[in-house]
Amino acid sequence: MAKDKRALSDAELQELVSANDSGARNPSGAVGTFIACVALAWSVFQVLLASPVAPYVLPSDAINNSRQIHLAFAIFLAAMAYPLFKSSPRDRIPWYDWILGLAGVFFALYGYFFYDKIVQNGGLADDTDAIAGLTGLILLFVAAYRVLGPVMVALALVFLFYVFFGSSDVVPDQIRWAGASLRKAMSHMWITSEGVFGIALGVSTRFVFLFVLFGALLDKAGAGNYFIKMAFGALGHLKGGPAKAAVVGSAATGLISGSSIANVVTTGTFTIPLMKRVGFSPEKAGSVEVASSVNGQIMPPVMGAAAFLMVEYVGISYVEVITHAFLPAVISYIALVYIVHLEAVKNDMPVIGDKVVSVGRTLGGMFAFFAGFAILCYATQYPVGWIVSLFPDGSGWILAALLAVVYVALVWVAARSPDLEPDDPNAEVVELPDLAKIYATGLYYLLPIVVLVYFLMIERKSPGLSAFWATFLLFGILLTQKPLKALFRGESDFAARLRDGVGDLIAGMIDGARNMIGIGLATATAGIIVGTVSLTGIGQVMADFVEFLSGGNLILMLIFVAILSLILGMGLPTTANYIVVSSLMVAVVVELGAQSGLIVPLIAVHLFVFYFGIMADVTPPVGLASFAAAAVSGGDAIKTGFIAFFYSLRTVALPFVFIFNTDLLLIDVTWTQGIVVFIVSTVGILVFTAATMGWFLAKNRIWETVAMLLIAFALFRPGFFMNQIQPPFEDIAPAAFEQALADARPGSTLRTVVSGPDFDTFEVKDVTVPLTVPEGATGAERLDALGLFLIPEGDAVYLDEPGFGTEIGDALSSFDFYGDERVTLTAVQADADQWPKELIFVPALALLGLIAMLQRGRASPAGGRAVPAAAE
Template sequence: MSENDESIAEELLLEETGKIRNNRKIDRILISGISILWAVFQLALPKFLILDSVSTRAVHLTFAVVLAFLSIPAVKKPLKKLKFLHRIDYIPLSDMLLAFVSIGVILYIILDKGGIASRSGMPNQTDYIFGTSTVIIVLLAAYRMIGPALPIISILISTYAFMGPNMPGIFAFKGVSLTKYISQISLSTEGIYGIPLDVSANTVFLFVLLGALLDKVGAGQFFNDLSFSLLGKYKGGPAKASVVSSGLSGLISGSSIANVVTTGTFTIPLMKKAGYPAKIAAATEVAASTNGQLMPPIMGAAAFIIAEYLGISYIEVIKAAAVPAFVSYFALFYITHLEALKLGLKGLPKADLPNFFKTVKSGGHYLIPLGMLVYELMVMRHSPKLSAFNAIMVLFVVALVQEIFRSNKRGEGFVTGLNNGIKLITSGLINGSRNMMGVALATAAAGIVVGVVSMGIGSMIVQIVEVLSQGNIFLLLFITAIASLILGMGLPTTATYIVMASITVPVIIKLSAVYALNPVAPVAAHLFCFYFGILADDTPPVGLAAYTAAAIAESDPIATGVQGFIYDLRTAVIPFMFVFNPDLVLVGIDNWPEALLIFGMACLGAFAFTSLAQGWFLVKNRWYELPLFAIITVILFFPGIIPILFKLPMESRYYYYGIGLILYGVVYLMQNVRKKGELAACMSE
């Protein structure tokens, strides 16, 4: 990888994490100090600090907005006459003032809490000024941090709310007044300060902080080394190890780009060394990194919002997401095997791989805080934020002990080790806060959309979407998937999910009750939007994760994005399956044998679809085998389709897995005969 390509990848990561203005020492101290204060404030909430929900959300948003104005320039490209808008070498006075003003504007909802409550629905002139300013500041900060897409959507839907009475036909509705808009969007918990921001403030921050701390202490490199020590020697080993290491790193990063930069700088060169073309190596890393947010027990911010929207525990979301997530990763693992077969690749030599036992010995302690998190969530059944808090406390101890041990081993003494540990923790707190800016601002800006939709537009949008889909649930799902992919090109996963869920989930549930083979479970409808929001990260022509991996691999970014999207088709088909088959999200499934049966058959179904999409099983597929793979895919993912179509008892649906397995066996036998024939032909030559 050339220095230029590496700088492109690093630049994309700097933009995402807000680490641009780092030149001046005073700027670094200011931004780092605010970041540490934010992290300390969030750590105090689960155990030590009692605040009402509005105050918590407002303070959380204040930190995010201030950091965005101080860290990110107003425009990405320099302007001749307005150079201060693109200052990356220092923080200009204008941004300092904007950050200072933002503090008073956003905290107004706390400072005049009693007055705002007494004037509920009847704001005075001061309310109008501060309420309007809050909307403007949130949109400006979101524009800096996550780009123009979400602010534009928020402005368009707000404009639509005011212009409702003047719209034609089915697009017309009664509209909203400025009084109602300001009251709901800026001065209540139905807009900017709504559920998405509450989840960001009370839950997501601590999980992101846990991930940042794990990454800082060295867990990311440990997962990499562990994966390669186990899998690197096998056929296509580097790609298989990349899938596992990216999946594990996805637990702690929560960002596709960060995952690519962290693991890809190591895995992509090794894949190329093993014989994978640059495009394939980059696309494999992208597909693995993109799916990191799907992996329980630490999922993306949207997973916590799903729990809040549906009023269920986070454990239930994890349960619903488990089978699809693991099936997706097993299928990607299978893709790397097929690619290795097609290319005739072998594994890496043992000398190039880390030793498994040495790796576990040197980094096994990183599993302690993750084990603590799982124990807190699954066994103790504590809330997500308390579970994350306790895991972070354990990680603090692990980090300090690690640095003291290393320092003593180098002969530097206890005090030096303790100082190193404190510095490591401090750096992790800073990184955690910076990583949260995008999530906090995305949830706040998306809250504008949610607030407007709930003011009467929601029911009208349901009618519009229903008309566009012509009452066809399949067409509606396709429209939702495409819209999520398009929105996701410019929005973070969380914002894409919030926007699409507020618009399409009610319609999906309504139409499915009338037109679908099975009524769609609410959690499945929400996960459908979540999945396609994630897949946008490598959807060409924009997918930033693909651009990052392409820079590392020195491959064409569009070709990399296309290849990555082909690999992600195995993830794209899964939501369509679990929407119609609630068994895949374990709705009503409460015993391990049944869950494992569903998981095993779904894996085989995903393998069948992968062979269909890749054009390869044991050997290259022939045209008449393609419909067989399609039928196998549907039956193994959704055995209930047979009793539904032929009006048979649904209780016997699992028996129909046998049909899919028999067809799989038929294809295997056909291809095995061909494979032996091809080998015999090669031997005779």
């Protein structure tokens, strides 16, 4: 057997995380203090910006130009914290980095300094502005290269070259455009809010920073170690327990983390050695951690900061975004737990320790904890509502006092037990945590999360304000937890513990700012790509390219979009990854899907490309998370990446599922339907996992694997089979469309197919457009309400240009209504009476039961070897 590569030491791992997330340079002395003060100032500015008192404590110019200030901090700290070259010093800052950092600040704030002149010019750059914008872009590229590596910069440069040279004769006719002058390009990219200072940087400024700071402060308070210990206490004694605990622990840290690499190293330094000790190879141990950590990026509420961008791009509320994203993320994690369970069963892995545990009780206890936490978050609104109604003027102070009382009481409970210390996974004997003894030591860590969820889900406050109040509570926790524990324990070093609390708070705010450097630069650099799309119309070119490759086949189109999203996401952090793939690929799916008769909610398309974009963190040759896991495990990075991709097959399959079955995203479902969808989807993903792993209750036979894949498909998309039995739509003659509109129930949907010449290419295309039937006494009134103008001629029905600004007008805006070829209503469909698609579950589950009976007869009893956790 090949000898394992050397695993990195703790110091080397911390340097790896620093190099990726917060900067590898950390000079000492006055310069180090200065950098820390700048990072602290950035955190203070962002907290004040998100606070309700922002209009009273910050100048209006600073609020209006907060994006420029945000980027100025990011560029300066990048020059201070990240070496430009491999040979650059780590313990001091060379002269050229001071120049680059200060110049970056000036040009990032150019729009702030010369705001009046830019307004007078109507946002159009003059020659001076153009040179300043180009210089600013160069400095941004240098900073992005330091922090994000060459991939992001190279991608942005490709798009920028297309802006300037897209009209060149060497550019193929299919993608050629008119080109832009330097002044026009810099107006778009740097002077106005269309490019670098666009939506993405605005979201980073308003929302993302507070959530990253919240995660850094929560970790500094000790919550990360608490979550990991709780996961190991609950699952560590089971077969494959360390791997199961790694999944749950990574899910918990992924809730608050915006970095898959940091997640891998944070939890992996403890979980990977223990996984190796119970029989996982270095590559498989690393792969479990990679799959767990990368999945943290799809788990609400943060989703690697992409959730806040989706709010802006999709145009729905934050609560709707995390509601739609929740179920696929949860069942994906459930499937990953099942994957590691099957690995442990197949290889008859030993358990750690000799504790007798019940899998049912363990899973039941975990479900009870999460259900209880969810109920607590939901039920909080009732006592809060009573207090607000009884004391409308002073309710805020009363609620703050009650929260303080609860916090002090929970700290008192925690003080009765010793503080949790990180365990050594390489110790000769590992004693897994006892839940009964440790669960109370960190209950107060849940309070900021309760506050965050309450303001987001119940009060429906903005993400920024919600994160502010949760972060404000964390300020109090960091300042007081150590002094209060010292007081309750009767210790005499109260003042020293108070100084420790102040130090923890400052360190947490500095860590939060340094963790934001990469995200701030990523969103700014990705803004160049977004600006290129809006300036040049390259999105239509991407659609034509994918349509050419797929030959108009819907499934092939989705596969090619998935592959392109995977390629575009390689080497990019999650936030930049999502901006790039959504800017280029969402319109492709929407447009080509409509031409193929697939009508998908926009949030489903965004989640589709997001899922495949983040898979780039897993997939060789650029899978950054796989390389980080291999550094911890000592295994081969490429092999780790391929195994992690295999473990992530359910993450690959789910986007295809919810594109065709939006019930999985809880779109337009009732509470009862939602519960059924959750149960059936969970069974479906477990069956799919068992099929791909080749093991259910025993090793699968080939026909059993095929049957289970069919069962999983039926559970995830029962409508496919029901549509073969009964047609889902009733065809209506186009000439009878007005009468069908009059007969339809208001709020129901009619599907129309419109054919005509494309406004850009003049080629005839078909587009499927769903119409929601409006109120109205007659069909004519309903047509007017839709803004639709019909021109019947015999059996044919032609369309005039629809009303401007109407929904149907936006849907048909790509047609040329004034060409020789007329725009025609070619088909109309109404929903047909169909049996409930859930009937398909009955034969699917019956077949699953048959397979289970057959496998039970040949399944060997599960091994229960208990071995001491001796070092390898």
